[in-house]
Amino acid sequence: MRQALEGSQAIAQTVALCRPQVIAAYPITPQTHIVENIAKLVADDKFECDFVSVESEFSAASVVLGAAAAGSRTYTASASQGILLMSEVLYNIAGLRIPVVMTCANRALSAPLSIWNDQQDSMAVRDAGWIQLYCADNQEAVDTTIQAYRIAERTELPVMVCMDGFTLTHTLEPIDIPEQAQVDEFLPPYTFSRALDSRNPITVGTLVSPDYYPEARHAHHQALLNAQDEIIRAHEDWSAISGRSCCGLLRTEGDADAKIGILTLGSVFGTLYEARAAHPELGPVRLIKLRAFRPFPVAAIQEACAGLTDLVVLERALSPGGGGIVGNEMRAALAELPDAPRVHSYAVGLGGRDVPLDIYARALAAVDAPTPERFAVLDAELEKLPAADR
């Protein structure tokens, strides 16, 4: 049923439909509305769950790890400093191959302190071994959350559903919340094959010598690569049930014969989508929305970029001293192609800087440069800085 809902409300209702038995969370802006709404649903007896209000993000991640290892479906949500604080646990959850689903309400990192949106938080833990799915709008966040449980439980890998803080979490939109029966059909009761059980004792989290460590890491990497199929299948199967389709690993919009492409993650895609429709005079452009950043879908990316001469990457993150995180990975992925497009790498919208419609024209203008930009913060106003910092 379509309702006008804030993104966070929609996520809370969706999580309840997925029937997690244990939820643990610690408040951090802009994740708070999600967990507040869940707490209220639990208080109103709308669904049965142990909502554990913990004393830190470190414990939030640890509680869901313990609960998931004991065989329960779980949920947590965080953002920004909270993601960094729980990062040690995030690596541990993934390494132990425990299926956990969490929402990252993407927010900038301190210092300087910013409560506003960018994606530096989830990007900072990109090597934790989690599946990371980035959502362009709240409907996609709802559908992705449901799919995330099936992906996590079938691959025994944790899934982080990334949605832009405020831009999505605090925005009221018409959202279709699925029926309980639809979700139940898609997510049958869950049995974890390696659950802690006193009738069948197992040992989890042992010390591993150099004789086994590389194999464990290889298996983890391979599991993430293999998860691409499960991500695609979850999307297809949920589309069949829900009648809605967002995308599997990525989504392309626009002319198949366009020579110029723009790739982004998250809600910036919606801005580009609108701008493209409003500015046909700027020529044919292919828009690419990367939904799965981990696993990094190299084959799908190569296919999506086929025929392009130029690809502009707009990402709400950077690796200081390195450059564009997604931009550099795109260069590596495309370098294998015989006619690899030139990659222009930009950060935009850091720390909540508004990404207006005219970012589309600015991104396209960058293509005219004689040499592609290795990396720049596209919307930085350098005149605000002392000369030495420009």
Place this chain on the structure above:
Amino acid sequence: MTDKTDSKDIDIARLREHQPRFQGITSGHRACLGCGEALAARLVTEAAGPDVAIANATGCLEIFTTPWPESSWRVPWMHSLFENTGAIAAGMEAAFKMQGKSTKVLAFAGDGGTFDIGFQALSGMIERGHNVLYVCFDNEAYMNTGIQRSSSTPHAAMTTTSPPGKARMGKRHLKKDIISIVAAHHIPYAATASVAYPSDIRKKVRRAMDIEGPTFLVIHSPCPLGWGHEADISIEVARLAVQTGLMPVIELERGEVTGVMPVREPRPVLDYLRPQGRFRHLFADNPKAREELEHIQALADHNIEVYNLRGEIADRMDSEGADTVRRGGMRWA
């Protein structure tokens, strides 16, 4: 495995009946000779029985019991990290509760994982009232990483990060009073114990197992390597810690002291300190060393007074009588 029993058919109560001395941790692990922690862990799991699941902090116990692909554990056991054991246990407990299981969750950690880095998760676990028995094996330093000082290290003890020298006499600070801090959470049951008194440990574990809520047990467990004593006197050393008053063996309910193991004739702290290399520098001929010895005796005297360790009347279960069969002593359990 060809004849795998369907685990659902196993009756836990019957299993326990058939194994009155169920051992959750078996021999063959790689603990050092005379390890107090290994013995204490065995005693705890014996008393707790098979229907448990353990969350274990990083540390010696984790390392010496689980060198992949081997494991000494006969109960479900999980190690996640160093500082989150209270939270892992809380999550396991929440899950079992939601699944309608009676499995009791135990949390095992050393003093570093309890007094220091895992303290916040422990406090949160207790505050939220999770039904978990948290056991701290207290060997008074970071032994697994090579004997570094923790906030549980006793005053004046030598560790690799509190070495004695011209300007220092070992650790400058006092041992953190963890039992009082934990008891201040108004926890249903908190107790100290010593590996020198096995039946006291069993009694306390059984008591905690019967309580629906957070319980805490700290077990003083010598580390021959870290304390610098012979491996065959671990129990004697542990017993002397109790008999001198340096390690009061007490029970607290909702923050009130409700049980004390009396010390009939307190022994001088010198008897406890002398066999241990970590206090060797206190026996040097200098005024600073003498001052520290007096200081440590004063700490013991303080404990004896605060907890009334001498007791009111003769008690056969005092620190002399308990668990000393050869002396005609008694056992609780």
